[in-house]
Amino acid sequence: MTTSAASQLSFDELGTPLRDTTFVVFDLETTGGSAAEDAITEIGAVKVRGGRVLGTFATLVDPERGIPPQVVALTGITQLMVTGAPRLTAVLPAFLEFAAGSVLVAHNSGFDVGFLKAACERHGYRWPRPTVLCTVKLARRVLSRDEAPSCRLSALAELFRVDTAPNHRALTDARATVEVLHHLLERVGPVGVHSLEELLAYLPEVTPEQRRKRELAAHLPSAPGVYLFRGPNEEVLYVGTASDLRKRVRQYFTASEGRRRLREMVALAVRVDGVVCAHALEAEVRELRLLTAHKPAYNRRSRNQGGWWWLALTDEPFPRLSLVRVPRAGAIGPFRSRRLAEAAQQALLDAVPLRACSQRIPARNPRGTPCALHELDRCRAPCAGRQSAADYAPAVDALRSLVDGADTAPLRVAADRLAELSGTQRFEDAAAHRDRLAGLVRSLDRGQRLAGLAALPELVAARPDGSGGWEFAVVRHGRLASAGVARRGVPPMPVVDALVASAETVLPGPGPLHGAPPEEASVILRWLDRPGTRLVRCDRPWTSPAHAAGSWRAWVERAEAGRDQYRITGH
Template sequence: MTSDGAEHAVRQAVQGTLDDLGTPLADVVFVVVDLETTGGSAAESAITEIGAVKVRGGEVLGEFATLVDPGGPIPPFITALTGITQQMVTAAPRIEAVLPAFLEFARGCVLVAHNAPFDVGFLRAACAAQGYAWPAFPVVDTADLARRVLTRDEVPNCRLGTLARHFRSATEPCHRALADARATVDVLHGLIERLGSFGVQSLEEMRAFAKTPSPEQQRKRHLADGMPAAPGVYLFEDARGEVLYVGKSTNLRTRVRSYFTASETRRRIREMVGLAERVRPIVCATGLEAEVRELRLIAEHKPRYNRRSKFPERALWLKLALSEPFPRLSIVRECRDDDAVYLGPFGSARVAEEARAALHEAVPLRQCTQRLTPRLVERGRARSCVLGEIGRCGAPCEGREPPEAYARHVEAARTVMEGDVRPVVAAAQVRIDRLAVEMRYEEAAAQRDRLAAFVRAAARGQRLAALSRCAQLVAARPAFGGGWELAVVRYGRLAGTGTIPPGANVWPYVDAVIATSETVFPGPGPAGSALPEETECVLRWLDQPGTRLVEVDGDWICPVHGAESLREWLDRAYAPVEPEDRVRRGGRPLR
């Protein structure tokens, strides 16, 4: 054997040190923590409960549990979710008294949480607020681990409740901190058992495993080759050309590459990457064009791995058909080019029903579903209902209200739907005040929710309608690297975009973009010729600071007494306060 070969054999025979093996998982002390809070943002919400369990080698070493006075009211929906009421935390310690005890309990341990960024984010924010340096705990996220080791055939999702059932946890998660922490302990132990089949035996290997791209992600990295560093839309396609996923980015190269790294932990997206055979880029002139193209492509292809904006046709509208002899409010899925007034869009039938109920409180339109004609009324064949008997309807079906009188109600409803929401607000205000005086706060809150549903839909529809009435609107916004971004909007639809280089004469570029923009014809309903989400994208772009109007063909205005003026009231009405105060704060929107 040569000297080089002998030296190589000696190097191969050298045994690694124990340090090279890492910390065996059986020796690691984990502190599994769960928090309950007043909301989802650490910047705006506070902790209401901390629960933690200290474990090592499958043995429980100790538990930590306490309610925390958040220093403010607990929103009703949080109480309904967790069962933690304002009375329960009144005598609880504040976070400044609880935090040192928890940090001591967890000192020198590895923090474990399900969806760890949420819990760790609140703890870090609490440390910063109280002047404590964050101890920089090693952190393990059981949700991330579950996405790596479990398949969709085993569990439909990686929620804590689902995983607790899968691993037969002795504790059922119930949105209380200690119970959820105990359930997470069982999930952690189940995941550690599964990690053994991947050869993961140490803490270091476990943390690295969670950060490693899946084999499919590593194998498909070449799909990101050749992506342009420009704004645009990207389409993941399978071998048959079916569009699996549509996304947008201001930098296609960076965004598409991220799908093949460990930063992409969403299980459904990793599954999509495994099916994808190509990524097709569509370069756009501006970020606005990319955003709009994404919406149009999602609506067209309905990719199975996209979750939002797939079914714009499912939007709901309130319709007042003026061509009928006795028009009524109906909920429809389509705006047509007919003699009707539309309000919306609504995201659900429940919200549409609430808005319709608010409008009925102000205007006594008939609520029956029969198609009512003067001939049916004259012959006495129309069906009557109880609303006429109790004075909630003029009973045109029985001939008690002639068509001329009913027409005044129709005109009032039309005025409300097209701009002046004051009658609806005033009618709701009367009922809210009366119920609040009678201390019937839940009913008053229900009335307020009806009014809010109407106001939101009216504000949205009026904003959409204002833009869709303009035959052409040309606007410019400062570009990130200098120069300008241009947008041409016709009847609410983005018809063309372009850019102007820094220092260039703007008018030739403006004329060129206008000349090459899409021809658009007026469309029905508040959204006009575009999807409502597309028009809202354009409106957000126009609302950006520094945007300049270059040309407006039409009247881009909202009604003086429209719902836009009630935005501040909505914010105050839904601020997290006590139920009775919540009604009162939201109770006088016009004063």
């Protein structure tokens, strides 16, 4: 078998030789086959480069649920073995750090990577989008059907007579996969595959049309930034970010890009534009702004930053909570979907005795008829004149104090209700109430922290760039106004002064976020929260109320971990 010159990468594109590529070969054991519903019970990984083992990673994981008998019979991992093992919240960041910068390898990688992606989403980690190599796909490309009728790991281990026999335990299977990988890599050398890029391009998922379009990345620099794929009518098809524009865009023309819709996008593209950025934060913010401006057909994320929901009190004698799309002062949010906003609304009604009806009630002589909520003692029927506006006002004040971070008394009321439901063994109702309350706390906490950031006229922050220099961001009212870097050896403060002098003018707008797009403010807040970030200057103190919802984060963690008994102390 030979590879034609047309499908070979140029010398400049050869990239990383396979002997210098670091692979992290890993395997997971789980409670079942669904990444959305099942949990990880064991992670095993081996880091290798050039045929040498650089390190191993192995741990059992408490799945926080029962292990089905058939899974116990298959893996030998019992409930007793995982009792007391670390939970995924502790294991996941350690594994991501172990695998950082490496090519992930797994046998049937879609299964294992699917679980890791779901875990990252569930626990608030951004999926790092590593290059992934599947030994099943590589085996099917390299081996004939006669030689390998089955590409199961046990079958390939027997075919290559590896030293480690797989046994459905994570580290053992990872070690067996390492040996299988090395045997497969020996098969691709004679057909002209010597680099990682050539290996990815050799896999069958890459169409000839994808390979022919590699020249679209030739003009891009090896710098951080944003890239835009454009179609035949100059329309923007897709927007993405990269720490290395040229390297990232090239991956779309290899098998490292396996998503069907993006292969279709590559087939339509006629040009790729690049926007060089100072650092990753600027790139992420520019990506959000470009997504909002162009709404590319092939981007699923963040195409409409205006699609947020808020909860706000109506302006009437007996105010009620209303779902709105345009926030005003005192609004609660933001919420990504109407469903999340409605869940928070119900949680607030559990905590504060506001009326749930939508009718407009006059201040004097209301003549309505009490509804079923009055019979359930959930409403004092102001519509029928049984509650005056003065008697109703404390509930409104309590809600405003909760939103402003002045008092968390309503959360204590909701927690007491949770304890009552649990005490009467109404466990399903208690679980639903707990989930609503936890979601409300998270929403209030996030909204209060974003509002605190957006209230600042100007903030300058810095992060180490990892090479002895600094990355800077000038933030005004929750928006990135300027970004830059001071490389190692460059005095940083003159750079800061220049960035502030040239920064975009940002005028505050209406609402809790002063006009800042919620997603952009969230990206900036995450960057500021990362360990190592330093405040260079802030024209007024950046503060958080002492009784903000953040004081309830520990309660949420305990409740969601199943350790809370629905009683609150210390608040």
